[in-house]
Amino acid sequence: MVYLDSGATTKVDPEVIKAMMPYFTEKYGNASSTHQKGQEAKRTLNDARQIIAKSIGAKDEEIIFTSGGTEANNFVLKGIAFANKDKGNRANHGFALPREQGSLGHIITTKIEHDCVLNSCKWLETQGFKVTYLDVDESGFVKPEDLENAITPETLLVSIIHGNNEIGTIQNLKELSAVCKKYNVYFHTDACQSYTKTKLNVKKQNLDLVTLNSHKIHGPRGVGALYIRKGTNITPLLHGGGQEFGLRSGTDNVAGVVGFAKAVQLANQKHVEYMTRLRDKLIEGVLKIPDTRLNGPTNDKRLCNNVNVSFKYVEGEAIGGYLDAEEINTSTGSACSSPKLEPSHVLLAIGLKPEQAHGSLRLTISRFTTEQEINRVLDVLPKVIAKLRKMSPLVKFIKKI
Amino acid sequence: MVYSDKVMDHFKNPRNMGELENPDGIGEVGNPICGDVMKITIKVKDNKISDIKFKTFGCIAAIATTSMLTELAKGKTLEEAEKITNQIIAQELKGLPAIKLHCSNLAADALRMAIKDYFKKVK
Ligand SMILES: Cc1ncc(COP(=O)(O)O)c(C=O)c1O
Numbered sequence: 001m002v003y004l005d006s007g008a009t010t011k012v013d014p015e016v017i018k019a020m021m022p023y024f025t026e027k028y029g030n031a032s033s034t035h036q037k038g039q040e041a042k043r044t045l046n047d048a049r050q051i052i053a054k055s056i057g058a059k060d061e062e063i064i065f066t067s068g069g070t071e072a073n074n075f076v077l078k079g080i081a082f083a084n085k086d087k088g089n090r091a092n093h094g095f096a097l098p099r100e101q102g103s104l105g106h107i108i109t110t111k112i113e114h115d116c117v118l119n120s121c122k123w124l125e126t127q128g129f130k131v132t133y134l135d136v137d138e139s140g141f142v143k144p145e146d147l148e149n150a151i152t153p154e155t156l157l158v159s160i161i162h163g164n165n166e167i168g169t170i171q172n173l174k175e176l177s178a179v180c181k182k183y184n185v186y187f188h189t190d191a192c193q194s195y196t197k198t199k200l201n202v203k204k205q206n207l208d209l210v211t212l213n214s215h216k217i218h219g220p221r222g223v224g225a226l227y228i229r230k231g232t233n234i235t236p237l238l239h240g241g242g243q244e245f246g247l248r249s250g251t252d253n254v255a256g257v258v259g260f261a262k263a264v265q266l267a268n269q270k271h272v273e274y275m276t277r278l279r280d281k282l283i284e285g286v287l288k289i290p291d292t293r294l295n296g297p298t299n300d301k302r303l304c305n306n307v308n309v310s311f312k313y314v315e316g317e318a319i320g321g322y323l324d325a326e327e328i329n330t331s332t333g334s335a336c337s338s339p340k341l342e343p344s345h346v347l348l349a350i351g352l353k354p355e356q357a358h359g360s361l362r363l364t365i366s367r368f369t370t371e372q373e374i375n376r377v378l379d380v381l382p383k384v385i386a387k388l389r390k391m392s393p394l395v396k397f398i399k400k401i
Numbered sequence: 402m403v404y405s406d407k408v409m410d411h412f413k414n415p416r417n418m419g420e421l422e423n424p425d426g427i428g429e430v431g432n433p434i435c436g437d438v439m440k441i442t443i444k445v446k447d448n449k450i451s452d453i454k455f456k457t458f459g460c461i462a463a464i465a466t467t468s469m470l471t472e473l474a475k476g477k478t479l480e481e482a483e484k485i486t487n488q489i490i491a492q493e494l495k496g497l498p499a500i501k502l503h504c505s506n507l508a509a510d511a512l513r514m515a516i517k518d519y520f521k522k523v524k
Contacts, residue, residue, distance in 0.1 A: 313458065314458065315436055315437075315458060315459050315460050315463070317402070317460040317461055318412070318459065318460055318461055318463075318464060321409075321412055321413075321460075321461045322413075325413055334436060334460070335435075335436050336436050336437075336459065336460035336461075336462075336463075336504075336505065337402060337460070339500065341500060341504060343436075353434075354433075354434045354435075354436070355433040355434055355436070358433070358436040390418075391415065391418055391456055391457060391458075391464065392438075392456060392457070392458040393420075393429065393438050393439070393440035393456040393457065393458055394433060394438060394458045
């Protein structure tokens with residue numbers, strides 16, 4: 001099986017599993033217990049916390065473990081919104097807000113976020129918050145001037161995805177956070193896809209909140225983390241026993257965070273270079289198929305593991321179906337594969353017509369992908385597209401395909 | 402999306418794929434914006450569908466339903482063929498995912514259009 005869906009999730013590295021095992025079998029203590037087994041778990045938890053913190057230039061106590069990216073993003077949006085409602089941004093503290101009637105506060109995000117951010121924002125709108133969804137350019141970049149123009153005295157939070165999960169666009173965080181600093185607005189980025197694949201440093205990029213997860217980097221599923229800059233005013237999502245500095249209750253997933261930390265330690269720059277080379281080979285080969293376009297940017301502005309293309313005259317679920325029959329796993333932004341029957345909001349946001357979005361295919365590699373696998377895809381994919389185009393009534397005069 | 406084996410069989414090995422030359426009737430339904438276009442061409446002999454071919458732009462379900470339709474319609478009288486419904490096609494395929502029942506299950510409509518087109522031409 002050729003697995004080219006590492007943007008969805010990745011294979012857990014055998015080293016990660018090995019590191020996790022003792023925490024199921026022998027060292028299964030609850031990190032909140034005061035006995036020896038509990039204290040052993042607590043130490044392990046904090047070691048893992050230190051590894052994650054160091055990897056992004058944070059302090060240990062600024063890392064809160066969660067059940068994944070979805071929870072971390074929900075926590076940021078709801079936690080910041082409710083803790084700061086009616087206050088506006090900090091530049092305005094102490095001043096009366098020229099608030100719009102009935103709004104508890106304003107949040108800015110983009111049209112290309114993951115559903116867990118978009119749907120949290122939509123829910124916050126039902127609770128009385130106002131949300132602006134910024135447009136992006138044809139490669140998926142947010143313009144800093146658009147962000148600046150959207151900020152009002154009631155803006156509490158800006159949340160912008162770092163590496164886009166569909167088209168691989170890597171935003172310039174430094175530029176965007178600088179705008180937020182100017183107006184003293186909290187800046188959050190969802191780095192689930194970009195973590196360990198491009199530079200991420202909370203100091204250098206001036207970030208207040210960062211979402212991380214484990215299962216995109218060969219760690220276990222169901223584990224993530226939120227970086228919260230010290231002094232940030234945020235209210236918990238999960239109330240309970242007061243774990244994670246009172247910010248995220250629930251018995252600590254020690255085995256999970258051990259695996260997460262191990263995955264972070266195993267990731268390195270060589271893997272990024274390796275994936276970049278395979279990615280570019282794949283892009284070059286796929287674009288040889290006529291009537292094909294690359295969605296998203298190129299070079300170092302694109303995630304090293306992401307390829308997203310649209311083929312004219314054919315539909316993505318069908319492409320994926322024939323590839324799957326050839327033992328190649330991929331994904332698509334076509335409406336036909338979404339439970340809502342709507343084409344990808346990200347592809348529409350970069351200006352694709354619905355019929356172009358229907359013909360999209362996402363190929364996401366990992367450090368375990370081999371050159372032979374890429375060759376195999378480049379052999380099979382043109383045949384699949386040719387077969388589907390032969391079947392397509394949209395091809396009125398068949399060109400040389 | 403989980404499809405039945407029968408759907409996957411018709412998707413992977415589509416029957417009667419293509420377009421007839423000088424067809425007696427043509428039917429085309431759907432639109433590319435929604436993600437489905439189905440084109441049916443038929444030949445009619447002695448009031449029977451003597452040959453039928455399909456072309457489809459669309460998902461797995463769209464391809465499988467048109468393929469299945471051509472199998473069901475071939476050799477039938479025009480009256481019998483007109484009675485084929487999208488529901489019958491879905492049943493013959495051992496079911497379709499609920500959300501695909503409406504959007505990608507239009508093949509019978511395309512056939513009825515082709516038969517109508519034939520009657521218009523012979524008149
Ligand atoms: C950009 C992005 N954010 C958030 C998530 C959700 O993370 P999780 O699956 O850990 O809840 C994902 C992946 O599914 C993602 O790609």
